[in-house]
Amino acid sequence: MSITNEQMIQMFTTMNKIRQFETRVQEFFADGRIPGFVHLYIGEEAIATGACATLRKEDCITSTHRGHGHLIAKGGDLKLMMAEIFGKKTGYCKGKGGSMHIAAVELGILGANGIVGGGGPIANGAALAFQYRGQDNVAVCFFGDGAANQGTTQEAMNLASAWSLPVVFVNENNGYGISCPTSKSMAITDIADRAAAYDMPGVVVDGNDVLAVYEAVSEAVRRAREGEGPSLIECKTYRWRGHFEGDACVYRDENEVQSWVERDPIRKLEEKLQEQGILSPEKSREIRDALAKELEAAVAFAEESPLPSVDELEEDVYA
Amino acid sequence: MATKTYLQALNEAMRQEMERDPEVFILGEDVGQFGGCFGVTQGLFETFGEARVKDTPITESAIVGAATGAAAMGMRPVCEIMFVDFIGVALDQLYNQAAKMRFMFGGKAKIPMVLRAPQGAGIGAAAQHSQSLEAWFAHVPGLKVVMPSTPYDAKGLLIAAIRDDNPVVFLEHKILYGIEGEVPDEPYTIELGKAKVQREGNDVTIVATAAMVHTALEAAEQLAADGIDAEVIDPRSLTPLDIDTIIDSVKKTHGLLIVHEAVRKGGVGGEIAAQVAEQAFDFLDAPIMRIGAPFTPVPFSPPLEKAFIPDAGAVVGAVKQMRG
Incomplete structure (x- = not known):
């Protein structure tokens, strides 16, 4: 798997962009400045980043209720996203969708989705259009461990496999469906095992390692583009925040959270890039400062x- | 003009649209070589091949979702749900996804898909294969709901539905598949949201849908023998609903009876009655009446099923009651 230094720095940038955006949304929500509720992607940035880094603009994604990271990684504009989250007319959806329904069809973003398991069948449809038209584009369906148990997800994986559709099912296993741990919601340890039932590759990767995600999804995307059908990539990760902002997280203990914070996907990449001399501390600071400026502009636009x-x-x- | 069945009219509509537009395709259970459970897609697989007439597994959520996603990408899928009763297992993809995407996305998506499904009782198919569920769909903003009652309307409305840029739920009454009528050979459209006055009359307005249009027309003939001149209106689509044609009729006849096969409680009859009451109350000489099935699942045994489905006698009785 060849990956350039520029690509890795771009991934570092995207992950930081997501982290900064989500942290700001968290603050705004705490201040009561955002209507409704929000589900933050902090801690899971490597998955959206690594997966979307394999895609072209013409490729499609379906996202989830925890969708901000996917949208940013697929090229979403922070201004239009923040405005949408604020319920403003200038947002991606004119304020009609909000956090859980941000979409940008022109960027191949077929929507975040408020229904757990809602995206798989739709991703198939986009992939079917690509297949029918003879285009070598792919559709990526992001879905959580909760959605993994929905019938729609099983139906989608079965049909994608039966029709050899160019879909990549990217599972984000963060260990909990709201409060229910995967140990209680399924009898297996690895969701990727289910791929065998649909005769598609099923791969488990460290979802906090952006390069591992990139590598696994790249191969799945290659297969899909070449007509070899769908794949399932399970990315093991953890959400640092609660299911939604305001979740007291009574179902997990602080040590568990802390053990995952120590496996921060951004720091992991940063250390690697610094060790390899690809990213200096100065460059890293520059990137973060530039992102902060972009974010402030987005906030000002939304406000x-x-x-x-x-x-x-x-x-x-x-x- | 050629005489064709309702089923042939639907088939011809799909065939002609597929010939016109390569982005129109069909998917559903047994729609390919088998030709559809009721035969509506017969022959299309042979002409257009499996890339455009796609047999699916028994997987309604995946069918509706595939149609939705393909439509979001600009294609014009026509998906068949074998019996409308099966929509329950796929409802999320229809009412939360297809119906809402345009609105949720701030008008930036179009979902030009058609969901065809046979509904209605009368063939002994019992509780899970005989329902009339149009009120469910008519309650969802973002869906259009069409219910043809004649072969002519079936073709024109289906072509219009395929060319429409919104998700259209196209409900065919299975008891009507075999009825014959005049149907032009060439493609034509009937605008969605235009009611049809099936029989003109001056004494009472009967609004009826799907198979009940024929029941109402039969009743109108019986009423005519008693000197009562009934007007029969088929709304043809429930969303959009051509309430103006109904209100104009009520202003002329001063009486309104609504007849549908769906259970009366919570049916679209209530909506039509309310709109007429709101807009034309002063023109009514009698309370609006509704006829629908009793509030039971559709029964199996022939005498029970016959009793479940409203008949011309019930329509005649209701009109006579209205007129005191």
């Missing part, structure tokens, strides 16, 4: 943007 007019309420129900 200054108007709320939607109530006249728009009934618009866009039908084409």
Whole structure:
């Protein structure tokens, strides 16, 4: 697997971009400045970053309720995302979707999704369109360990396999479906084992190692582009925050959280890049400072943007 | 004009749209060589091949989701759910995904898909293969809901549904598949949201859907023999609903009876009645009446099923009751 230094620095940048964005959303939510509720991706940045780094603009993704990271990694604009999360008219969805429904079809982002397991069948549909049109694009379905147990996910994997659709199922196993640990929600340890049932490759990777994710998804994407059908990549990870902001996390103990914070996917990459002389501490700081500026611009844009007019309420129900 | 069955009209609509637009394709259970459980897709596999007439596993969520995703990418899928009763296992993909994507995404997506499904009782298919569920779909913003009652309407409405840029739930009444009528050979569309006055009359308005249109027309003939001149209106689509045509009729006849095969409670009859009451109350000489099936699952045994489905006698009785 060849990967250039520039690509690795780009991944480092994307992961930091997600982390900074999510941290800011966390603060805004705590201050009561964001309506509704939010599910943060902090700690899982390596998965969206590594997976989307293998994709082209024309490729599609379906995302989840914990979708901000996927959107950023697929090229989402922080301004339009933050404005949407604020419920502003200038947001990706004109304030009609919010955190759980951000979409940018023009970037191949077929939506975050408020329904656990909702994305798999839709990813198949996008892949079917690629296959039918003879395009070598792929669809990536991000889904969690919770969604892994939904019937829709099994149906989607079966159909993708039966039709050899160019789909990559990227499972983000963060150990909990809200409060329910995977040890209680399934009898197996590795979700990737289910791939065997659909005669597709099933690979387990360290979801906190962006290069491992990149490598596994790259191979799956290659197969998909070449007509060899779908794959399932299970990325073991952990969410540092609760299921949603405000979750008291009574179901897990602080030592467990801390053990995963110590496996910070961003620090892991940063140390590796510094050891290899690819990324200096100065460069790293420069990247973070530039991202902070971009984020502040996004925040300012969201804050200054108007709320939607109530006249728009009934618009866009039908084409 | 050629005489064709309702089923042939639907088949011809799909064939002609597939010939016109290579992005139209069909997917569903047994729609290929088998030709569909009721035969509606017969012959299409032979003409267009398996890339465009796709047999799926028995996997309704994946069918509706594949249609939704492909439609989001600009294709025009026509998916068949073998019996509308099976939509329950796929409902999320329809009402949370396909129906809402455009709105949730701020108008940036189009989902030009058709979900065809036979519904209705009358063939002894019992509780899980005989329901009329149009009220469910009509309650979901983002879906269009179409219910043809004649071969002519079946073809024109299906072509219009395929060309529509929204998810359209296209409900075929299985008891109507064999009925015949005049159907032009060339493609044509019927605008969704335009009711059809199936029989003009001055004394009472009967709004009926799907197979009940024929029941209402039969009742109208019986009423005519008693000197009551009924107007029969088929809305043809419930979303959009052509309430204006119904209200204009009520202003003329001063009476309204709504007839549908779905259970009366919570049915679309209630919605139509409410809209007419809100907009034309002063024109009514009698309370609006509704006829629908009793609030039971569809029974199996022939006498029970027959009793479940509203008949012309019930329509005649209701009109006479309304007129005191």
